[in-house]
Amino acid sequence: MALAKITSITGPAVTVPGNDIDTDRIIPARFMKCVTFDGLGEYLFYDVRKDADGNDGSHPLNDERFKSATVLLSGANFGCGSSREHAPQAIQKYGFRGVVAESFAEIFFGNCTTLGIPCAVATRADIAKVTAAIEADPTVEVTIDLGDQVVRFGSESIPAEIRGSARDALINGRWDAIAELHEGVPQVRSVSAGLAYMAT
Amino acid sequence: MAKSLFEKVWDTHTVRTLANGQTQLLIGTHLIHEVTSPQAFGMLRDLNLPVLMPTRTFATVDHIVPTDQFVEPYADPLAQAMMDELRKNCADNNVTFFDRESGKQGIVHIVGPEQGITQPGTTIACGDSHTSTHGAFGAIAFGIGTTQIRDVLATQTMALGKLKVRRIEVNGELHPGVYAKDVILHVIAQLGVSGGTGYAYEFAGTLFESFSMEQRMTVCNMSIEGGARVGYVNPDQTTVDYLQGRPYSPTGSDWDAVAERWLGFASDVDCSYDDVVVIDAADIAPSVTWGINPGQGITIDQSIPDPATATSEDEKTSILEALEYMKLTPGAPIKGTPINVAFLGSCTNGRLSDFREVAKFIAGRKVAAGVKAIAVPGSQIVAAQCEKEGIDKVLLAAGFEWRAAGCSMCLAMNPDKLIGDQLCASSSNRNFKGRQGSTTGRTVLMSPLMVAAAAVTGHVADAREVFEVGEPVLA
Numbered sequence: 001m002a003l004a005k006i007t008s009i010t011g012p013a014v015t016v017p018g019n020d021i022d023t024d025r026i027i028p029a030r031f032m033k034c035v036t037f038d039g040l041g042e043y044l045f046y047d048v049r050k051d052a053d054g055n056d057g058s059h060p061l062n063d064e065r066f067k068s069a070t071v072l073l074s075g076a077n078f079g080c081g082s083s084r085e086h087a088p089q090a091i092q093k094y095g096f097r098g099v100v101a102e103s104f105a106e107i108f109f110g111n112c113t114t115l116g117i118p119c120a121v122a123t124r125a126d127i128a129k130v131t132a133a134i135e136a137d138p139t140v141e142v143t144i145d146l147g148d149q150v151v152r153f154g155s156e157s158i159p160a161e162i163r164g165s166a167r168d169a170l171i172n173g174r175w176d177a178i179a180e181l182h183e184g185v186p187q188v189r190s191v192s193a194g195l196a197y198m199a200t
Numbered sequence: 201m202a203k204s205l206f207e208k209v210w211d212t213h214t215v216r217t218l219a220n221g222q223t224q225l226l227i228g229t230h231l232i233h234e235v236t237s238p239q240a241f242g243m244l245r246d247l248n249l250p251v252l253m254p255t256r257t258f259a260t261v262d263h264i265v266p267t268d269q270f271v272e273p274y275a276d277p278l279a280q281a282m283m284d285e286l287r288k289n290c291a292d293n294n295v296t297f298f299d300r301e302s303g304k305q306g307i308v309h310i311v312g313p314e315q316g317i318t319q320p321g322t323t324i325a326c327g328d329s330h331t332s333t334h335g336a337f338g339a340i341a342f343g344i345g346t347t348q349i350r351d352v353l354a355t356q357t358m359a360l361g362k363l364k365v366r367r368i369e370v371n372g373e374l375h376p377g378v379y380a381k382d383v384i385l386h387v388i389a390q391l392g393v394s395g396g397t398g399y400a401y402e403f404a405g406t407l408f409e410s411f412s413m414e415q416r417m418t419v420c421n422m423s424i425e426g427g428a429r430v431g432y433v434n435p436d437q438t439t440v441d442y443l444q445g446r447p448y449s450p451t452g453s454d455w456d457a458v459a460e461r462w463l464g465f466a467s468d469v470d471c472s473y474d475d476v477v478v479i480d481a482a483d484i485a486p487s488v489t490w491g492i493n494p495g496q497g498i499t500i501d502q503s504i505p506d507p508a509t510a511t512s513e514d515e516k517t518s519i520l521e522a523l524e525y526m527k528l529t530p531g532a533p534i535k536g537t538p539i540n541v542a543f544l545g546s547c548t549n550g551r552l553s554d555f556r557e558v559a560k561f562i563a564g565r566k567v568a569a570g571v572k573a574i575a576v577p578g579s580q581i582v583a584a585q586c587e588k589e590g591i592d593k594v595l596l597a598a599g600f601e602w603r604a605a606g607c608s609m610c611l612a613m614n615p616d617k618l619i620g621d622q623l624c625a626s627s628s629n630r631n632f633k634g635r636q637g638s639t640t641g642r643t644v645l646m647s648p649l650m651v652a653a654a655a656v657t658g659h660v661a662d663a664r665e666v667f668e669v670g671e672p673v674l675a
Contacts, residue, residue: 033278035238077394083329085345111345
């Protein structure tokens with residue numbers, strides 16, 4: 001099955017500010033008691049988005065102006081902590097298709113790429129420009145352009161880097177590596193046969 | 201050419217270069233548990249692919265198991281469903297499962313080493329970020345997501361970009377009352393929670409050479425809290441001795457040849473590193489966290505940071521956010537902060553030596569009134585050994601609850617949770633908001649003996665003052 005070539009993502013955006021937003025915050029552990037990823041979207045940022053009674057509190061995702069956002073903006077070291085794929089799954093199932101942040105934690109970045117979610121890195125000052133633009137007009141369409149490595153909004157744009165191999169994988173429709181990995185199985189067998197601990 | 205251990209293991213496990221430039225890396229050993237694997241088996245079924253090498257995947261159950269209920273069905277039907285799903289997936293695919301009936305169940309990062317599955321010079325992957333623990337043996341061990349679990353099940357490989365290597369050299373000896381946990385908290389406080397992004401951490405120097413395997417595991421375990429996906433210690437005689445005779449260790453007469461092969465994976469003395477950090481072990485003191493990430497740590501004698509003295513706007517914001525959540529007073533000593541719960545356990549500090557050390561000092565003391573204290577062995581084998589040595593009796597007499605093996609209150613996916621804004625002195629690895637099961641619960645990370653000190657005094661305390669830990673040896 002051919003994968004989509006993800007060359008750009010366009011849509012309204014929302015900023016969830018802060019550094020070191022960890023995967024427990026993105027999806028609290030208790031919502032991982034499941035055997036499928038279905039329905040995880042409603043638990044995205046649950047504990048900071050909802051009050052003790054499950055009612056909406058003050059959080060950017062609860063802001064009516066940003067309800068249709070498909071691009072998520074945030075700070076440094078976004079997605080740190082656990083390796084749980086439930087975090088990018090929740091982001092994707094909520095409706096986000098791309099993330100722009102100052103930096104990303106490594107495992108999270110890889111998990112996003114494998115799901116076809118581009119993670120673009122931009123400076124804080126530049127992200128603030130996008131935030132200002134969407135605050136002024138929440139209907140502004142924000143585009144993550146993987147080819148040109150920029151984020152466009154209105155008539156403006158900012159540089160936004162997507163790390164080499166991830167960008168290539170997304171643009172060329174090979175972000176899910178399973179088919180290519182599977183083609184290599186004959187070589188996998190020969191490499192493993194040469195390793196003492198695997199040759200049992 | 202001289203190579204680091206990371207490069208040697210990477211090179212021997214490289215299958216080929218993929219079209220996007222990443223490496224198809226052979227994952228020799230795959231560990232799975234109930235939380236992140238069911239969806240991966242579902243994806244395999246959708247793709248109609250079998251498990252390529254079933255003997256190279258090992259399973260156990262840890263995150264959701266109740267520590268006070270052994271008989272199934274569990275009170276929580278969701279937990280039972282995950283248990284059933286793992287059991288079925290293992291049976292259907294001929295994967296070895298260390299189930300609770302086996303007597304070998306436990307936290308996946310404790311089970312692998314104690315079974316001898318974790319070996320030097322190997323690659324290991326597991327759908328859990330604390331997989332870095334296995335690096336203590338000179339393995340390159342990656343925490344992975346569920347889609348990558350699928351990739352490993354189906355192809356015994358995954359697509360990865362090569363990491364840089366930072367050597368963190370700690371030389372000298374620790375003062376009495378300072379533990380492996382303090383070393384890694386110190387490293388994270390120095391280099392930051394994202395300082396290790398893109399790196400494998402090589403923990404080297406005379407301190408780590410003198411460390412037991414269990415101490416090395418504590419350090420490697422928290423590499424990811426410093427942003428490094430991989431952490432390792434070069435294998436040496438300590439590693440070889442630990443592994444000899446374990447169920448999955450190599451057998452046969454030529455143990456010397458096995459040892460020689462393993463030791464050969466150690467970094468060459470003249471290899472180059474992308475970065476080197478040197479730390480004096482004598483500079484490390486008992487450490488505790490005060491905030492909402494593991495980098496927000498101070499030594500027990502220090503005061504809670506004051507946003508007014510922050511050196512940047514960023515730092516100020518993060519201090520304010522942390523203090524608001526933690527309900528702590530800026531500038532006040534951390535020592536004396538009242539606690540409600542004491543938690544001993546986790547893949548960081550749930551091993552035999554952790555419980556032995558606590559038992560040695562807590563014997564004859566009592567948990568303070570109003571403090572709930574639980575001790576959760578990291579595996580059934582750790583539990584059995586503790587019980588054989590009478591450690592469970594010592595802890596019970598002190599007022600700790602002695603529970604069954606699992607992850608428990610480290611991430612509270614089982615019934616062990618904080619209530620409301622309880623503050624927990626915890627030997628675990630993460631102090632994120634809500635981490636221990638209450639959306640307003642508070643975590644202070646520390647070594648097991650510091651947890652014991654907090655438990656008996658009812659507040660964050662210096663274990664060196666609470667127990668007779670011994671005077672520092674002055675040179």
